[in-house]
Amino acid sequence: xxxxxxQLYDYHLWANQQIFTRLxxxxxxxxxxxxxxxxxxxxxxxxxxxxxxxxxxxxxxxxRLEDTLKSAEQQKEDILSKEIEELENLFLxxxxxxxxxxxxxxxxxxxxxxxxxxxxxMKTTAADMILHVVNHGTYHRGNxxxxxxxxxxxxxxxxxxxxxxxxxx
Numbered sequence: 001x002x003x004x005x006x007q008l009y010d011y012h013l014w015a016n017q018q019i020f021t022r023l024x025x026x027x028x029x030x031x032x033x034x035x036x037x038x039x040x041x042x043x044x045x046x047x048x049x050x051x052x053x054x055x056x057x058x059x060x061x062x063x064r065l066e067d068t069l070k071s072a073e074q075q076k077e078d079i080l081s082k083e084i085e086e087l088e089n090l091f092l093x094x095x096x097x098x099x100x101x102x103x104x105x106x107x108x109x110x111x112x113x114x115x116x117x118x119x120x121x122m123k124t125t126a127a128d129m130i131l132h133v134v135n136h137g138t139y140h141r142g143n144x145x146x147x148x149x150x151x152x153x154x155x156x157x158x159x160x161x162x163x164x165x166x167x168x169x
Contacts, residue, residue, distance in 0.1 A: 005130040006102050008160075012134045013095050014167075015158035016049075019141055020088045022156040026148075031084050035150055038143050045147070046087055047080045049140050054094055056133050059114060060101060060126050066117045102130070 023031055023042065032043050039045045055068035079087065101107050110126040138158075145155035 003102075003105075003108050003127065005108055005127040008134045009098060009102060009130050011160055011163045012137050014163050015141055016091055016137065018156045018158050019046075019144055020084065020091070022148075023084055026153055030148070030151060030153065033151060035147060037147050037150065039147075042144055042147055043080055043084075043087075045140050045143050046084075047076060049137055050079060050087060050091055050094070051075060052136055053091075053098075053133055056129055057094060057097060057101070059112070060107070060110065060129070065114050069117065101126075 030042065032041050034040045039048065051072040055065075055072050058068045058071070059065055079090070082090070108125075108127050108130075112122075112124050112126060112129065114122045114124065114129075116122065138160075141158050145158075148155045
């Protein structure tokens with residue numbers, strides 16, 4: 001795998017897949033059930049994570065952050081309306097794009113100047129922003145775990161240590 005950003009992105013894919021697999025084992029209504037939490041539903045959490053992951057990929061590809069935020073807002077209802085299998089497929093398609101991008105060393109080290117809608121500019125690298133994508137996903141998988149427990153269901157382990165244990169035997 002090489003670069004830490006690539007390994008962590010692989011972990012992100014694995015952890016997301018763990019969540020999708022678990023959700024498909026549960027009663028169908030769990031995915032859209034509205035509860036009092038950070039997001040109204042698990043579908044809402046996964047929609048947010050997908051649109052964020054997609055937005056950052058678009059930034060890596062040269063789009064302005066402000067444009068990706070507008071695009072995410074425009075796509076939100078459409079993505080939210082998708083069945084879990086459809087959203088899972090969108091995640092898989094996006095992960096293929098990320099993996100192709102990350103296979104090129106020059107992309108991992110790509111310097112980025114990201115203009116925030118407020119006008120501030122952040123100078124960073126694609127590798128640093130991959131760490132953000134992974135961290136953001138980890139945070140929201142924690143939301144999903146809490147929401148499942150609130151509804152009376154167990155989640156699945158998605159810790160990085162478990163990923164390492166499974167992949168480094």
